Amino acid sequence: QVQLVQSGAEVKKPGASVKVSCKASGYTFTNYHMHWVRQAPGQGLEWLGIINRSGGSTSYAQKFQGRVTMTRDTSTSTVFMELSSLKSEDTAVYFCVRDRTDAFDVWGQGTMVTVSS
Amino acid sequence: EIVLTQSPATLSLSPGDRATLSCRASQNVRTYLAWYQQTPGQVPRLLIYDASNRATGIPARFSGSGSGTDFTLTISGLEPEDFAVYYCQQRSNSFTFGQGTRLEIK
Numbered sequence: 001q002v003q004l005v006q007s008g009a010e011v012k013k014p015g016a017s018v019k020v021s022c023k024a025s026g027y028t029f030t031n032y033h034m035h036w037v038r039q040a041p042g043q044g045l046e047w048l049g050i051i052n053r054s055g056g057s058t059s060y061a062q063k064f065q066g067r068v069t070m071t072r073d074t075s076t077s078t079v080f081m082e083l084s085s086l087k088s089e090d091t092a093v094y095f096c097v098r099d100r101t102d103a104f105d106v107w108g109q110g111t112m113v114t115v116s117s
Numbered sequence: 118e119i120v121l122t123q124s125p126a127t128l129s130l131s132p133g134d135r136a137t138l139s140c141r142a143s144q145n146v147r148t149y150l151a152w153y154q155q156t157p158g159q160v161p162r163l164l165i166y167d168a169s170n171r172a173t174g175i176p177a178r179f180s181g182s183g184s185g186t187d188f189t190l191t192i193s194g195l196e197p198e199d200f201a202v203y204y205c206q207q208r209s210n211s212f213t214f215g216q217g218t219r220l221e222i223k
Contacts, residue, residue: 035212037214044202044204044214044215044216044217045153045155045161045204045206045214045217046214047211047212047213047214050212059211061211061212062118095160102151102166102167102170102208103151103163103166103167103172103206103208104151104153104161104163104206105163105172107160107161108160109160110160
């Protein structure tokens with residue numbers, strides 16, 4: 001079955017970086033773009049950016065420009081999201097999400113990132 | 118950035134009632150709008166895409182309508198499992214989500 005399995009929870013200090021992975025299975029990895037979305041505790045959904053299906057192109061939400069980097073490894077069907085200069089406000093669950101061109105149809109289980117001194 | 122404003126923030130209804138949730142876009146998004154449902158502790162689930170198309174496996178009591186800047190998600194005959202948070206999302210110009218509507222049991 002189609003699955004996105006993310007890496008485990010992270011605890012980071014302010015100013016550090018975090019890299020979250022998302023491994024896809026059950027479908028042809030290179031046929032779909034991938035997004036990253038986050039959700040702070042008790043809050044709504046916030047889009048971070050997209051990496052295209054070949055990995056050659058990315059687009060990031062303006063709020064995260066300069067702090068976020070998305071990459072993908074087609075040999076392992078894995079996408080990565082790295083967020084740098086972490087602040088307490090970055091504490092959230094981070095989701096990878098498959099884009100089927102008309103909607104986000106498959107979500108990873110989420111990775112909790114806690115930023116605390 | 119296109120801002121999506123959902124109303125009401127919270128909707129209190131009883132099982133069997135009809136729910137009407139609104140999503141208003143700050144610019145024309147044509148029909149590039151989707152709706153998602155999120156229950157506590159779960160990941161969001163796609164309900165509606167392209168404003169009015171039900172995703173696979175979504176019950177017929179869920180329907181979406183609208184185009185341009187005004188959109189509606191209607192749930193006819195609420196079931197206990199429908200009490201959740203609902204988000205709209207546009208993909209006309211980049212991607213943004215609304216702030217969500219919490220549908221709670223009255």
